[in-house]
Amino acid sequence: MLEDTIAAITTAYGEAAVGIVRISGPQAAAIAKRVLRNRMQEIVSIEKWASHTLHKAEVWDAVRKEKLDEVLVAVMWGPRSYTGEDVIELQGHGGRLVIQEVLQVVLQAGARLAEPGEFTRRAFINGRLDLAQAEAVIELIRARSEGARRLALQQLQGQITQLIRELKHKLIGVTAGMEAVLDFPEEGLETSNQEVEQLTQVIRDLEQIILQARTGRTIREGIRVVxxxxxxxxxxxxxxxxxxxxxxxxxxxxxxxxxxxxxxxxxxxxxxxxxxxxxxxxxxxxxxxxxxxxxxxxxxxxxxxxxxxxxxxxxxxxxxxxxxxxxxxxxxxxxxxxxxxxxxxxxxxxxxxxxxxxxxxxxxxxxxxxxxxxxxxxxxxxGNIEPGGEEGMISSIRHEDALRRCLTACQGALKALQREMPSECVLVDIYEALECLGEITGETVSEQVLDRIFSEFCIGK
The missing domain is CATH 3.40.50.300 (P-loop containing nucleotide triphosphate hydrolases)
Incomplete structure (x- = not known):
């Protein structure tokens, strides 16, 4: 999929001052070069343009030998772009017909029409965003209130990612000592109260995060009052x-x-x-x-x-x-x-x-x-949560489900520890908990889940 170069209209449908066609992929520059001309109708040397610069050009239909629009060309070479790939944006006039015609000549020049959410999916695949941040993009677009906007922006900036990273760090700390017991049996190592305390703290953290999840969803979705x-x-x-x-x-x-x-x-x-x-x-x-x-x-x-x-x-x-x-x-x-x-x-x-x-x-x-x-x-x-006090809250049902399963696995590991069961039994539950956390940031998520998440996006995002 990443070998294709994709394109789509990224601005809303209808009449507007500006309409944007985004091109992303390994052939972005070559495709743009086929449709762009300078005011002397000469082919532009787009490959020589510096990244993150704007240039004036004209979009031409090579078949009809006709100028379609005058545009500003935004150049963003990978990996320093939204998708992590070479990205070219053609910023023209926002009429329904003209922007559609610009897109058509870009597709005729070799681009493929992007699927819903494909630009953001490529950003995820290329490591520009993790999955929680990618989901925040659509939540920010859909936000109907200041509270929902703040939640989505915090998630996009990585607050949920940092929360998950801290939980994983604590769980890995528990596994380190237990794996040492298994790897070096001749040393006579044993599990200690430290593992119990660390696991207990993770359980408390998870319970607090889950407790606030309902509030996070309320801030995002609103309150129904009868x-x-x-x-x-x-x-x-x-x-x-x-x-x-x-x-x-x-x-x-x-x-x-x-x-x-x-x-x-x-x-x-x-x-x-x-x-x-x-x-x-x-x-x-x-x-x-x-x-x-x-x-x-x-x-x-x-x-x-x-x-x-x-x-x-x-x-x-x-x-x-x-x-x-x-x-x-x-x-x-x-x-x-x-x-x-x-x-x-x-x-x-x-x-x-x-x-x-x-x-x-x-x-x-x-x-x-x-x-x-x-x-x-x-x-x-x-309750006593004031507007603006949403820091660290989750609002996604998918995230809450993964955290609940993580909590169940951690509780199972703690019981196994307290009953002095073999380290292998404890580690099975902890590895499951780590996998659940990985689902939130996208490290252990399935392709089916990714398809479902990004299918909810608009085509241009």
């Missing part, structure tokens, strides 16, 4: 206020909201998916009844459930039914209409219905308590 309550307590008003738009219809008539509405907002760099639902009550209206069933279904998918109560009406039978629905779920209580002179809900009532739950007194009319609600949502899921 707003629920009986009819006409202000659920849609709260939803409108949180998203900053009057999207949901709000009236004095109970049962106005009949369907589920969703919208995403960013709070302190974290995506929050807000779900407005129909009021929970028994109803003969077919459409409203379907909406109520949808609301019940959404409850099971929420990471935080906001129960909205009406300070003007107090707690009644319908609130009791809502309580039964949300029992055991991560709750946040919002008492709306707290601006009324007389509140029919007090703290003792709430502790009776919702013991131990956080209560926020708010008013959608006066916009009270909104920031407090946002902060409480984040705290409910992230």
């Amino acid at each position: 707003i629920i309550g009986k009819p006409n307590v202000g659920k849609s008003s709260l939803w409108n206020t949180l998203i900053g738009e009057d999207r949901a219809i709000v009236t004095e008539m109970a049962g106005t909201t009949r369907d589920v509405m969703e919208e995403e907002v960013i709070v302190k760099g974290i995506p929050i998916r807000l779900v407005d639902t129909a009021g929970i009550r028994e109803t003969m209206d077919l459409v409203e009844r379907i909406g109520v069933e949808k609301a019940r279904d959404m409850l099971r998918r929420g990471q935080v459930v906001i129960v909205v109560l009406d300070a003007g009406e107090g707690l009644g039978n319908e609130d009791q039914k809502v309580l039964e629905l949300v029992s055991g779920l991560p709750l946040l209580l919002v008492v709306n209409k707290s601006d009324l002179e007389v509140s029919r809900i007090n703290e003792s009532d709430l502790q009776c219905y919702f013991p131990g739950q956080q209560v926020i007194w708010a008013s959608m009319k006066e916009k009270w308590g909104i920031e407090e609600i946002k902060t409480a949502i984040l705290h409910k899921v992230l």
Whole structure:
């Protein structure tokens, strides 16, 4: 595969100021030379250009003998390039037709159309990135929030790699002493408490990393928040206020909201998916009844459930039914209409219905308590981790799975050590743990896994 020279459009599809065609591989210079001319229509001596320089040229279709575009040519000779190979980028005008025609003449000149993620895969194969860093490229592109961007950038800069390297160093330290016992039996060497202590520390490190993995995924993927309550307590008003738009219809008539509405907002760099639902009550209206069933279904998918109560009406039978629905779920209580002179809900009532739950007194009319609600949502899921405190967190399910298997192997090795089993038995588990860590950085990963990872990339990356 690396013997081929590949090319693709690396900029987004559509009209733009600039469109870029990237060429990478051993024949990049020769292919570019076949399509480029100077302003005198002479062949350019691209092989003489210094690396990491820009040059003005024209792209010509040799068959039609026609100029297609004027471009800036970026030259990056390997191994000091993104892929580790010779890379030429043709930076032209970003029209849909012109950039496609530039790509076509490059392909006609001998390049092959790149597969999804092939540029980054070559960077991995050539040692420019390890697999964790390569995965961070697509995560950085897909990042929808500041938190997700920070996580991806840290991973791209090698923080996960360094974390794995430190774990491997500790495990190799355990194997060194045990391998000496096996290699030099005549010396009468024995395993010591040092191996037990080292392995115990690795297990603690793994447990801490895995514990934070859920938080890392939340920062990347966001928090789903379901707003629920009986009819006409202000659920849609709260939803409108949180998203900053009057999207949901709000009236004095109970049962106005009949369907589920969703919208995403960013709070302190974290995506929050807000779900407005129909009021929970028994109803003969077919459409409203379907909406109520949808609301019940959404409850099971929420990471935080906001129960909205009406300070003007107090707690009644319908609130009791809502309580039964949300029992055991991560709750946040919002008492709306707290601006009324007389509140029919007090703290003792709430502790009776919702013991131990956080209560926020708010008013959608006066916009009270909104920031407090946002902060409480984040705290409910992230705990005391502040935005920007994501250092060293993993967010990939693949990485977490490999670390869990590594943890299981390490726990098996520790038990074997404590039971004074033969060193060979202990080393089998430790070697398995090292292999699991190697899967994260790509040292021991299969071609099938690589195919799956890079197939998720766009063609130009």
